[in-house]
Amino acid sequence: MSIFDxxxxxxxxxxVPVRLRLPKTMRWLRCLVVPIAELHTTFSGNRRDxxxxxxxxxxxxxxxxxxxxxxxxxxxxxxITDGNxxxxxxxxxxxxxxxxxxxxxxxAAVYGNPLWLYTGAECAGSEFCxxxxxxxxxxxxxxxxxxxxxxxxxxxxxxxxxQVY
Numbered sequence: 366m367s368i369f370d371x372x373x374x375x376x377x378x379x380x381v382p383v384r385l386r387l388p389k390t391m392r393w394l395r396c397l398v399v400p401i402a403e404l405h406t407t408f409s410g411n412r413r414d415x416x417x418x419x420x421x422x423x424x425x426x427x428x429x430x431x432x433x434x435x436x437x438x439x440x441x442x443x444x445i446t447d448g449n450x451x452x453x454x455x456x457x458x459x460x461x462x463x464x465x466x467x468x469x470x471x472x473a474a475v476y477g478n479p480l481w482l483y484t485g486a487e488c489a490g491s492e493f494c495x496x497x498x499x500x501x502x503x504x505x506x507x508x509x510x511x512x513x514x515x516x517x518x519x520x521x522x523x524x525x526x527x528q529v530y
Contacts, residue, residue: 369409373402423519425495431517432497432510442500448493448525494523498530 421427433441
C-alpha cells in the first residue's frame, strides 16, 4: 500500500465526527468528494503510465518488451534484430605500401573466400540500424508501432524498418 492509494468514502467517514454521521450528511459529503475521486483516478492512471515509461529505457530487451506488452502480450512474438551492416573493404595504393590482393572468383579454392567489394552507398546509410520483426498473424497498427518505437529508442540511433515475417 502506497501513499497514493486512497479510499475517499472511508476518508470521509473517518474525518466526520461520530455525532454528525447522519445518513443524509454522509451521502451529501460523498457527493462532494466524487470530483476529487475522479481526479485521483486520472492521476493514478497517469502515474502508472509514467512509472512504466521510466522503467523501460532504450535497450533492445526493454523496447521489445514494450512492443510485446502493447501488441502481443500472450505469445510475445515481436523481435528486434540488428540491421545488415556491411563493413567496407579498403584498397590501398602502392605508394601506401599496403598492397591488397584481390583474387578472382575462380581462385577462391587457392586463397580461401573471395573478397567482395561494396560501393560507398552499400556500406553507408542505406542500411537500417535495427529491424522490428512482426509476425503476419498479428493484427497491429503500424503508426502506433512506429510511435512507440520512436518514443523508446535512442534519439541518435539512425533509421529502422518494420518487417512482417
